[in-house]
Amino acid sequence: MSAGRVNESDRSYEERIALLEEKIQLLESSMDRPPARAPGRDWVLWFERYGLLIAWAALIGVLGTVRPDQMFAWNSYATMLGSNAMIVVLTLALLLPLTTGDFDLSVASIMGLSSMLIAVLNVKAGVPIVPAILVAVLVGAAIGAINAFFILYFGIHSLIVTLGTGYFVNGVILWISDSATIAGVSAGLIKAVILTRVLGVPIGFYYATALTLVIWYVFQHTSLGRRLLFVGRGREVARLSGVNVVRMRTGALIASGVIAAFAGVLYTGMRGAADPSSALAFLLPAFAAAFLGSTAIYPGRFNAPGAFVAVFFLSTGIMGLNFLGVDSFVQNLFYGGGLVIAVSISQLIRGRRPMD
Amino acid sequence: MSVARKPRVGTYGADALEIRNLTKRFGGEVALDDVSLSVRRGEVHGLLGSNGSGKSTLIKVLAGFHTPEPGADIRLYGKSVPLPIPGPKVRELGLAFVHQHLGLIPSLSVTENLYLGTLANADDWRISWSAAHRRAGEVFARFGLSLDPRMEVGRLSAVQRALLAIVRAYEDLRHASADHAERPGVLVLDEPTPFLPRAGVEQLFGLVRQCVDVGASVIFVSHDVDEVREITDRATILRDGHLIDTVVTAETAHEAFVERIVGRSMAAYESAAKPHATQETVADVTGLAAPGVGPVSFTLAAGEIVGMTGLIGSGFDNIPALLYGARPGTRGELSLRGRSFALSSLTPEKALRHRIAYLPADRLGEAGVSSLSVGDNIALPVYERIRGPFGLTDEGVAAHAHAVAGRAGVKPNAPGLPLAALSGGNAQKALMAKWLQTEPQLLLLDEPTQGVDVGARQQIWDALGDTAETGAAILIASTDYDQLAQLCHRVLIFARGRIVAELSGRDLTKHHIAEHCYRSMPQPA
Numbered sequence: 001m002s003a004g005r006v007n008e009s010d011r012s013y014e015e016r017i018a019l020l021e022e023k024i025q026l027l028e029s030s031m032d033r034p035p036a037r038a039p040g041r042d043w044v045l046w047f048e049r050y051g052l053l054i055a056w057a058a059l060i061g062v063l064g065t066v067r068p069d070q071m072f073a074w075n076s077y078a079t080m081l082g083s084n085a086m087i088v089v090l091t092l093a094l095l096l097p098l099t100t101g102d103f104d105l106s107v108a109s110i111m112g113l114s115s116m117l118i119a120v121l122n123v124k125a126g127v128p129i130v131p132a133i134l135v136a137v138l139v140g141a142a143i144g145a146i147n148a149f150f151i152l153y154f155g156i157h158s159l160i161v162t163l164g165t166g167y168f169v170n171g172v173i174l175w176i177s178d179s180a181t182i183a184g185v186s187a188g189l190i191k192a193v194i195l196t197r198v199l200g201v202p203i204g205f206y207y208a209t210a211l212t213l214v215i216w217y218v219f220q221h222t223s224l225g226r227r228l229l230f231v232g233r234g235r236e237v238a239r240l241s242g243v244n245v246v247r248m249r250t251g252a253l254i255a256s257g258v259i260a261a262f263a264g265v266l267y268t269g270m271r272g273a274a275d276p277s278s279a280l281a282f283l284l285p286a287f288a289a290a291f292l293g294s295t296a297i298y299p300g301r302f303n304a305p306g307a308f309v310a311v312f313f314l315s316t317g318i319m320g321l322n323f324l325g326v327d328s329f330v331q332n333l334f335y336g337g338g339l340v341i342a343v344s345i346s347q348l349i350r351g352r353r354p355m356d
Numbered sequence: 357m358s359v360a361r362k363p364r365v366g367t368y369g370a371d372a373l374e375i376r377n378l379t380k381r382f383g384g385e386v387a388l389d390d391v392s393l394s395v396r397r398g399e400v401h402g403l404l405g406s407n408g409s410g411k412s413t414l415i416k417v418l419a420g421f422h423t424p425e426p427g428a429d430i431r432l433y434g435k436s437v438p439l440p441i442p443g444p445k446v447r448e449l450g451l452a453f454v455h456q457h458l459g460l461i462p463s464l465s466v467t468e469n470l471y472l473g474t475l476a477n478a479d480d481w482r483i484s485w486s487a488a489h490r491r492a493g494e495v496f497a498r499f500g501l502s503l504d505p506r507m508e509v510g511r512l513s514a515v516q517r518a519l520l521a522i523v524r525a526y527e528d529l530r531h532a533s534a535d536h537a538e539r540p541g542v543l544v545l546d547e548p549t550p551f552l553p554r555a556g557v558e559q560l561f562g563l564v565r566q567c568v569d570v571g572a573s574v575i576f577v578s579h580d581v582d583e584v585r586e587i588t589d590r591a592t593i594l595r596d597g598h599l600i601d602t603v604v605t606a607e608t609a610h611e612a613f614v615e616r617i618v619g620r621s622m623a624a625y626e627s628a629a630k631p632h633a634t635q636e637t638v639a640d641v642t643g644l645a646a647p648g649v650g651p652v653s654f655t656l657a658a659g660e661i662v663g664m665t666g667l668i669g670s671g672f673d674n675i676p677a678l679l680y681g682a683r684p685g686t687r688g689e690l691s692l693r694g695r696s697f698a699l700s701s702l703t704p705e706k707a708l709r710h711r712i713a714y715l716p717a718d719r720l721g722e723a724g725v726s727s728l729s730v731g732d733n734i735a736l737p738v739y740e741r742i743r744g745p746f747g748l749t750d751e752g753v754a755a756h757a758h759a760v761a762g763r764a765g766v767k768p769n770a771p772g773l774p775l776a777a778l779s780g781g782n783a784q785k786a787l788m789a790k791w792l793q794t795e796p797q798l799l800l801l802d803e804p805t806q807g808v809d810v811g812a813r814q815q816i817w818d819a820l821g822d823t824a825e826t827g828a829a830i831l832i833a834s835t836d837y838d839q840l841a842q843l844c845h846r847v848l849i850f851a852r853g854r855i856v857a858e859l860s861g862r863d864l865t866k867h868h869i870a871e872h873c874y875r876s877m878p879q880p881a
Binding site for chain 1: 704707709724727736743748
């Protein structure tokens with residue numbers, strides 16, 4: 001190889017670098033300006049955040065034009081807010097493992113078991129209501145821990161483990177209840193959940209609201225909440241940044257079990273009885289609300305206020321359709337359709353990248 | 357090594373593969389500059405060059421991934437092929453590829469993998485597995501291989517998998533050229549050996565010789581001069597996109613190869629390495645070992661920047677992750693300013709508490725989360741420190757990240773943007789800043805400037821220089837010799853998992869590093 005050629009290629013190399021640097025300068029200077037974003041972009045963001053609230057209001061308005069006496073009566077809402085409290089709590093139970101990247105399909109079963117345990121202990125075994133509740137909550141925690149053990153120790157996908165444990169728990173419910181509805185739960189619990197009203201709304205609603213605020217605070221304003229998010233979005237990144245991923249995921253699954261058990265407490269209190277099967281029907285509504293909620297308030301991530309709004313958006317729609325005299329199958333249409341549409345919307349936000 | 361193997365130069369007909377005036381640009385960057393070469397019938401043709409020489413671009417043009425610039429002409433057995441080469445049809449044209457990752461499906465059987473192409477493309481409603489296994493067995497017997505056709509591929513050794521991939525490529529070629537046996541085709545082996553033990557390499561070479569003995573041609577792409585000298589008849593060397601030379605292997609010495617790969621012009625680069633004064637040891641590593649690496653021992657002094665490099669497969673790139681406790685199965689001991697602990701019990705959590713930080717090469721898979729904001733990505737290790745009276749707030753995180761990223765020169769400095777919105781260089785600056793704010797005493801980096809533009813690269817180097825001045829020890833694993841020569845006080849060269857050379861002071865030049873890398877391969881027995 002001749003020396004002349006080397007020099008030539010060196011020079012063209014230098015030239016190329018100079019050109020590249022010029023280009024980078026240009027790019028950088030063009031990127032320095034935009035952060036003062038176009039006003040249109042802010043408006044879109046605002047709409048993304050509060051779109052669900054607007055849709056909720058629109059839904060009330062539309063249904064209200066047809067059934068104004070029922071849709072614009074506070075009493076309808078007071079009842080609806082109270083009777084959906086346990087769905088809010090159940091949805092919140094889902095949010096924690098969903099944020100760390102695990103599905104918990106056993107939450108509805110845990111809620112059913114908790115409800116049934118309280119009834120069996122309180123009515124059949126004569127255990128006072130407070131210890132009965134404590135036992136139910138502890139059992140919820142234990143099931144969460146069992147889920148975590150199989151998911152993390154054996155490395156099985158959470159969908160499979162919780163599908164199995166959920167079904168197993170259903171069997172336990174049927175076993176301890178002899179497949180029968182148990183009524184006559186202590187009046188104290190009923191009073192503490194539904195009979196006491198504030199502004200006409202059963203107090204259970206305020207429990208759910210308080211829990212929503214707690215989880216919102218944890219997700220939004222604590223380092224724990226942010227780490228949970230990192231665990232869900234990039235397990236390897238979190239691990240290499242010193243986050244104990246196993247502990248975080250275990251904690252989320254146990255917390256999910258505890259909160260689901262609390263939903264069972266509200267469910268029992270609302271009805272004063274426990275039946276072996278009805279709780280299972282709330283799994284899909286909770287998932288629908290969790291995913292629909294992830295498109296609002298903090299779009300793109302599972303968040304408590306979004307889930308809260310989503311539950312009441314969906315239940316307002318169902319309430320309105322009931323007022324219109326539509327059959328009860330509409331509930332399935334609404335929740336099932338809601339889940340798929342919610343996930344489609346969040347996929348559009350994510351730019352249609354395949355879900356993990 | 358087989359001395360004086362007679363070159364199997366074809367005497368009849370046109371060359372198997374002829375490439376003329378091949379140029380490929382990416383934007384303004386020239387990856388291949390007017391390259392012409394020919395591969396003869398029944399020849400093993402080596403393709404050598406260091407990272408960025410244009411080897412992979414050339415292979416990707418042949419495989420139909422890249423469209424060459426107009427003016428190029430590629431002929432197979434004298435017949436021009438359409439450009440860009442139609443990817444799905446390369447096999448019918450007479451080209452088959454074995455890439456480094458082999459393209460096998462571990463959960464399927466040997467037979468299923470062998471006939472993957474046919475199974476995936478043909479509609480066959482009555483597959484007889486016993487017949488397929490028997491056919492596969494016959495194929496392996498023809499090559500003298502003892503592979504169980506019913507075995508799951510995941511349970512094969514690395515060598516067996518490589519052999520299977522080569523047999524499959526050869527069989528595909530043979531089927532494609534069934535009706536024109538006078539054009540048996542060209543087999544391209546793209547770096548098949550770096551992770552194989554020596555005995556496996558021998559076996560693989562035996563198979564390659566069988567393929568050429570029946571008339572096929574083989575292009576053997578490699579980093580490894582000794583392997584190229586052992587198996588090839590002729591070899592072409594690329595450097596910076598230019599074709600440097602095509603040589604007859606038997607007439608070319610090891611030295612001559614290295615010279616052509618590295619280039620002599622590098623002598624112009626003087627060592628930029630600063631002599632390192634302080635002797636205060638920060639980290640003392642003894643007996644570090646993991647699968648494929650070690651045992652190795654070395655020390656890092658306060659304010660010292662130490663580089664690690666070697667050829668692909670030499671294990672140097674694992675060292676930062678191992679010292680951070682990021683991989684299980686690590687053995688050895690790390691002594692950090694006098695406090696020593698076993699590497700087997702080290703975890704990232706513990707490492708961070710001892711102020712060890714690690715920036716992985718996989719920017720969006722291991723270093724940062726692309727869907728989360730730049731602010732959160734930066735603040736992750738220091739959330740506790742930036743809490744306000746109401747706990748963490750988006751505003752607090754953004755303000756902190758804005759200050760940190762501003763110092764690091766991240767552009768645009770908008771903490772609310774997702775990390776994915778930043779260019780490679782700016783994302784790397786942000787992720788580097790994430791760790792520098794924790795003031796590590798030992799900073800471990802894997803390819804810190806890969807895919808980073810020139811300007812950002814300089815800023816990252818400056819940041820590393822400043823950090824070293826404060827007394828931290830920095831370890832950089834990289835294959836960018838230029839970077840190592842300019843940035844490091846000392847560079848350790850790895851081969852087959854061990855340190856084989858140490859360069860510092862005046863010896864620390866890009867040229868020397870490259871020379872030692874290519875020379876460090878153990879000579880074949």
